[in-house]
Amino acid sequence: MTIPLSLTVNGQAVRADVEPRTLLVDFIRDHLRLTGTHIGCDTAQCGACTVHVDGQAVKSCNMLAVQAADRAVTTIEGIAAADGTLHPMQAAFRDHHGLQCGYCTPGMVMSALDLVASDPAPSRERIREALDGNLCRCTGYQNIVVAVEAGARAMSGER
Amino acid sequence: MYAFNYLKAQSVADAKSKVAAATDGKLLAGGQTLIAAMKLRLAAPSDLIDLGGVAELRGVKAGNGELTIGAMTTHADVAGSADVKRRIPALADLAGQIGDRMVRHMGTLGGSIANNDPAADYPAGLVGLGAAVVTDRRTIDADAFFTGMYETALEPGEIITAVRFPVPQRAAYAKFANPASRYALVGVFVAQTSGGVRVAVTGAGPVVFRVSALEAALTKRFVPEAVEGIAIDANGLNADMHAGAEYRAHLITVMTRRAVEVANA
Structure with a gap:
């Protein structure tokens, strides 16, 4: 049996059963094919x-879609500019080789953005703490931490 | 996951009647354990009654010598609450150590204590502080609330609405986390209160427990050295691939000492 669900995904109103x-x-x-x-x-x-629900990072495999009813969901597709220009945090992952296979990267970026929203200039220790719930099996994390640090700097307008 | 009926509660009273009307209804708080259990088909309720929209269950209220925290307050909100950080910083610190950042955005105080995982953090905080669990029908002392592994004093259909935490003179939580799961291998909450020192241990046994020998020593002298040489009996403690019972017993004294150091800092 289906029930009606309405929410916002990447700024667009979505209705589904x-x-x-x-x-x-x-x-x-x-x-949604995202x-x-x-x-x-x-x-x-x-x-x-990892996606954001009302601006907070959550694990979307451990949450029912109906729990997001009437809330605003942001996925990795929702953070780049409309013309496809990467978000500064995405660009930092590319520039600093913060990925190898890339499978964990969308979750890493969404967690990093959640951290930077509350701490615009996080220390490396804080970055490691905040990424505690994101596993990468390729990189050994060093470049991910460097990328998040650089992404945070880029987001606050300095290079 | 097996199919179920989903019902959104508008209030505690509404949740109560919806649970009563269901064949095998379960309350959904943050779902960080329940949904995982349902995915594994370890739980298969007929109905899920979602408390997520019940505003009266959320938030921190600072009162006369105590903090009242709504059952649906998330770990992130407890960890970030200015009132909790000022009045009981040890509790904010404990909440900030649960799971990971994403789990803390969803997981709730009420959900955690109703589940009563033997390695969860909150049971140590509640018992350590001598908190009281408020439900839709009564108030239960933390000492009497956690009755066994995943077992509590809650009756069928009983809904936790809040927890009242008395503000201690000082307190701290020291956790030796499992490096993979971040659950407590051993977590010790120590509080110096007007009624003496309380020492509550999670992760080491089937359910949170107090250690009277440590409490007596620390009530006499609230310094880390006071617990030197106090051996904890390993009998009945948990043993698994991560740590044997003797090691957990040893860690109880070690984490107690560390907690006292932090409390006195």
Whole structure:
């Protein structure tokens, strides 16, 4: 049995009928075809599915789509400029080689943005703490931390 | 995940009647444990009654010598609350150590204590501070609330509405976290209160417990050295691939000492 759901995704009003058991990540990927949000572990450990709900980073594989009713969801597709110019945090990941296979990257970027929203100039220690819920199996994290630091600087307008 | 009916509660009274009307209804708080359990089919409720929209269950109220925290207040909100940081900084610190950033944005105080995971952080905070759990029908002392592994004194359909935390003279939480899960391998909450020192341990046994030998020593002298040489009996403590019972017993004294150091800092 489906129930009606309405919410905002990347600034657009979305209405759909969903089964209550639909996970937010499945709604985003399968219903909305926004496949930048990844499913890694599917057990709320790896953070590849991280999106923002009302501006706060959450693991969308561990949340029902109906829990996001009437709320504003932002996915990785919602952060670049309309003309495709990368968000400064995305650009920093590219510039600083903050990824190898790239699977964890959308979640890393969304978590990094959540951190910078509350701490515009985070220390490396704070960055590591804030990325505690995001696993990367390629990089060893060094360049991810460097990228987040650089992304935060770029976002506050300095280079 | 098996299919279920989803119902959104408008108020505590509404949640109560919806749970009562369901065959096997469960309350949905932040869902950080329940949804994972449902995905694994370890739980298969007929109905989920979502408390997410019940405003009366959220928020921190500072009162006369105590803080009252609504059951649906998230870990992130407790960790970031100016009132909690000022009145009981140890509790804000504890909330900020639960899970990871994303989990803390969803997980709630009420959800955590209703689930009563043996390695959860909040049970140590509640028992350590001598808190009181307020439900839709009564008030339960933390000492009597956590009754066993994943077991609480809650009756079927009973809804936690808030927790009242008395403000201690000083307190601290020291956690030895499992490096992968961030659950407490051993977590010790120490509080110096007007009624003496309380020491509550999570992660080490099937359910949170107090250690009277440590409490007596620290009530006499609230300094880290006071617990030197106090051996904890490993009998009945948890043993798994991460730590044996003897190691956990050892960690209880170590984490107690660290908590006292922080409380006195």
